[in-house]
Amino acid sequence: MSQTSVSYLEYQGKYKGILGWILSTDHKRIGLLYLYTIVSFFLVGATLGLLMKLELIAPGRTIMDAQTYNAFFTLHGITMIFLVVIPGIPAIFGNFFLPIMIGAKDVSFPRLNLLSWWLYVIGAAIAISSQFLGSGPPDTGWTFYAPYSLRVPTNVLSAVLGAFVLGFSSILTGINFITTMHRMKAPGMKWMKMPLFPWSLYATGWIQILATPIIGITLLMIVAERLFKIGFFDPSLGGDPLLYQHLFWIYSHPAVYIMILPAMGVISEIIPTFARKTIFGYSAIVISSFGIAFIGYFVWGHHMFAAGMSARSLWFFSLLTFIVAIPSAIKVFNWVATLYKGSINVQTPLYWALSFIFVFLIGGLSGLFLGSLAVDVHLTDTAFVVGHFHFIVFGGMGYAFMAAIHYWFPKIYGRMYDKSWANTGWLIFFMGFLALYFTMFYLGMKGQPRRTYDYFEEYHSGNIISSLGAIVMLFGLAIIIINLVRSARHGEKAPADPWGGKTLEWTIPSPPPIENFEEIPEITHDPYDYK
């Protein structure tokens, strides 16, 4: 066996054993490092979520007191947003498949790539340390709203610093990916011949570069305020707490698009493969990604409709919120049109992709309710909002993540998972998900506030359904994870192209050899070339 044809899993480099992984600059190994760390944090966040749902199964104190509940939803938010959902798809599947899909041997800056992972681990450690060091876990919510976050004695500082370092990691990944796409596309691969997953990472990369520094500086200001009493956001010193909300959402709204754009990219890969048909409206999907990225930059104010902004800001942000729904809808139409008259091959990734479209549609449309000013006054800070963003963030990014892992699993590990268990897991998960979050829309409209451990008796029955849904969903999740972990070791060997995909990653062996390609391929045709 020649050296270049050794699979990346078996390759022995300068370092052996675990060092061969945590010091590896191979994009595939870094992708897997991210996979294992992110999934671990996801399990932490999911456990916290389950405990919160168990607390809410009955009114009054059930298993925890108010302060613990506040600490739990804060840590749940920080973990899920900063540690799981934002890096999620780009850092795992982007790292693993971006170079392969554009016909490159690695990213442009492999060592910077490894540094990103290390920064991610360090940032995560700092953020998690907030739970154990200092004067108690933070209870501000993941939004760190001023002035509460400036005055509360709990350990806000290390949570904020952790988020700052994580932002850095995200920026470096963005820089790396954009440069890679500018410099390392295989000969013949014009921009408009690039597959859609890389395209979505390109748009995401720009948001990472242009929005993340804003939260970086905002978090630094929080640090400076707590340490030096500067007073940027402290009304008693002349600061304006609303300015904090502006700055926070200038990043954190585009961050939603950092989460969802790569997810849409994954779906755009899966749908044509399993419809065995060229993607409908390739350029419309590409352009709509940039439409989302650009308009999405200017809708942050819709998180502040009830906070007391000027009337002009209110209508401006409301209008743009409605407009940003258009490019997302364009993508949905394109996916559905791709399926139309395709010869559909029903497999686990397609189940996930189709359920993605379903939950994303509900999440997106419920967003329009929140985007209209009058309705939002009623719904602000209710369970409706929680339902909405879980449909978008978890239903969007989470489902696409599941679709991606089931789609690319045979390529990553060279083994196939048990399809019937995977489908069973999906069905149970999907049912649990709907019971868990759908009821939140109802409860929110009835007026149940979010972020409280207690509620009135009238919300009891809805909460029971929701909490049972959480248990069912985690049961489904357990099936999925056990199936995947088992199959990574013992599954039957997978061929190079188990699904009949046409993009470049299916042209190389599974698992991929250390340098991806024996010879850099010449690209002569479009990415989804089904005849």
Place this chain on the structure above:
Amino acid sequence: MEHTLTIQHRDDDASRIGMWLFIFTELFLFAGLFLVFAVYRVKYYEGFHLAAKELNVTVGTINSIILLLSGMTMGIAYLAIQKAKNKLTLAMLGITILLGIIFLVNKYFEWSVKFEHGLYPGSPELISLSKGDVMFFGLYFFMTGLHALHLIAGLILIVIVFGAVIRGRVHSTKYALLENCSLYWHLVDLVWLFLFPLFYLIN
């Protein structure tokens, strides 16, 4: 495996693009602060006007010129390395480092005068003044402080490049490191071009 397999490739254009993208990030970092400045300048128009009188325009102007001069020496260093004039490169890098340090020393004296007058965040004197004053000096220290941190980072980078030129790791056909260092140094320059009028001149 008899030898380790490394993917050998050097792409100076990629590193230039990467550097520019990083500069974009840095610009947005400061943009957040300029945004805060704009908001409070509108809110505390009078207070900013009076507070700005405390700043010494002469020192600020001198520092501007120093920074512009260092930009010139950095540029000459960048040209000299391409013409294989290593001695000139080293001399120019040295002068750049010196100018950067002079800038910081000036800044130090400027800051310590403010501290003597009790005009620093959290001081009892400052809090007794108007809210516009509190905001102005809060922003002044935070923004010039962050700029100074970037300048220090730039200086460290130049020292590294200086060493690399001596050891021959940066030379007339391989100067991407120096080029990126020069880009970063000019970013520091660029930010100051806006900080200076905002704090010293337009009030």
Place this chain on the structure above:
Amino acid sequence: MMEPIKKKVEGYRLYMITFTVLSILTLIAVWLTHVRFASPLVIGLIMLIAAIQAIIVLFYNMHLKFQDKILTIFVGLIFSLIFLLIIVTMLDFVYR
């Protein structure tokens, strides 16, 4: 594609000229503060000078002029985006 066009950069004089121009512009800006014009006009002029200086630094000192055009477009978009960001936020603070 972002492929830089390598024109051979001219001599050291370029940097001396930009330094002189930038310094003179700074001095003019300082001088303007002593002039008794209407203050919005002076502020406008000073910020205009800062913008001109920024353009000179970007194009000559940072060699934007000698790179691929796409980079110039990116830089232009970046600055427009920052400008828009400030305008949109001020929509709240000016009209509140």
